[in-house]
Amino acid sequence: MPFSELQAQDRAVGALQAALRRGRLHHAYLLGGPEGVGKGTAARLLAQAANCEGPGARVDGLPEDACGECAPCRKIARGTHPDVFLLQEERVMAKAGRWEPKGGRTPSREIVVDQVRDLVDHRLSMRRFEGRRRVVVIDPADAMNVQAQNALLKTLEEPPEGTTLVLVSSSPDALLPTIKSRCLRVAFAPLPEPIILAHLVAAGQPPEAARLAAALSGGSLSRALGLDAEALSERRAALEGAASLTAADAGRWVAFAREHGDDREAAAGLGELLLIWWRDVLVAQAGGAGLALAELAPLTRRTAAAITPAEALRRRGLTERLLGALRQNAAAPLAIERMLIGWFHGR
Ligand SMILES: [Zn+2]
Incomplete structure (x- = not known):
């Protein structure tokens, strides 16, 4: 797979390919x-292109893409190239049989x-075996604990000659500032919804479920693929439950908050779905067609007719606040209850 198959990442890919073209990798x-937008693939492609011996290979500079066919490209894809290392969490490595934890630790x-x-004391201290460029991919880099990050600092600042370190992270801000400041940042964007939708439909998902999963994916294909039919229908049921609550039955809010606050991740999923639904309510109030959650149209239109657009916006804002609270580790049942009180009693 060449760089051109990475979708909707023109800026990130452009930056990497420009460096390859100049033959000057950082x-x-x-x-x-x-997550799931192609960062890991780009890291692998960078390692391949930097070592490719295919038709694009040049004496000056490096090929700007990997051929995927030559011996180094294939070895890197299989994880058997002696100059390309992948550092992952111990658990993952142990499972794949490539890393035995020392001293019987779990x-x-x-x-x-x-x-x-x-990595630093042994593997990087050896001479390169066969590659033009040694590449170390650390994925996910934010899995490094503080000691591990500190142990990497010196190498990150001044790696051995001919070596490039590639840190991959979906939460780069979790890394130590000293780590971040020593790296050249390449930002990958969330994937646009239509691209995710097309992938899901091509993978055989029914269009209705695919639309919902794409809307809930946050621009991450792996996240969209992780939302199976059961998870989606559970979320839809939770959304319908929330949307059908009324100001009159405070007892039901508490029960609802307890039930759906049980599982943090599900609570956040409900919040995200509610955001999409409030957007639908606003679209319906503006007389627009094309609701994201088409199968909930009757409920959406009923709500749209019952409250003003300003009120819909206000409730959407409270839903955003729920998501913020969950991100900051607030107790989920309480956060949901607070949102519902705000919906029905706040001003
Ligand atoms: Zn190649």
Whole structure:
């Protein structure tokens, strides 16, 4: 797969390819952006292009794309190139059989300091075997704990000659400032909804479910693919429950908040779905067609007729506040209840 198959990432890909064309890769990159938009693929492509011996290879500079066919390209794709390393969480590595945790410790979700030391003290201290450029991909870089990040600082500032480090992260702000400042940032954008929708439909999802999953994906294809039919119908049921609550039955709000606040992730999913639904309510009030949640149209139109656009906007704002509170680790049942009180009693 060449760079051109990465969709809707022209700026990020353009920056990497320009560096390849000039034959001057930076010594440390930080590829940041939402999950599932192609950052990991871009890191692999960068390693391949930097070592490609295919028809695009040049004496001056590097090929600006990987051929995917030559021996180095194939070795890198298989993870067997001696000069291209992938550093992942211990648990993932252990499962894939490529990394045995030392001393019988339980594999963790973190990239630990021993892994970074092994990289710095052993693997990077050796001469390159066959590649033109040694590439170390750390994915996800934010899995490095603080000690691991500190152990990487010196190498990040001044890697051995011919070495490029590529840090991949969907939450780059979780990294130490000293790490971020030593890397060249390359920002990956959320994927546009139509691209996600097209992928889901091509993968065989029914259009209605695909539309809903695309709307809820936050621009992340992997997240959209993770929303199966069951998860979607649960969310839709929760949304219908919230949308049919009225000012008159405070008892039901409390029960609703308890039930749906049980699982943080589901609560956040409900909040995101509600945001889309309020947008639909506003569209209906403006007399527009093309609701995102077409199958909820009757409920949406009833709500649109019952309240003013200003009120719909206000309730949408309270829904945004719910999501903010959940991000800041507020207790989910309480946060949902507060939103409902705001909807029906606030001014
Ligand atoms: Zn190649």
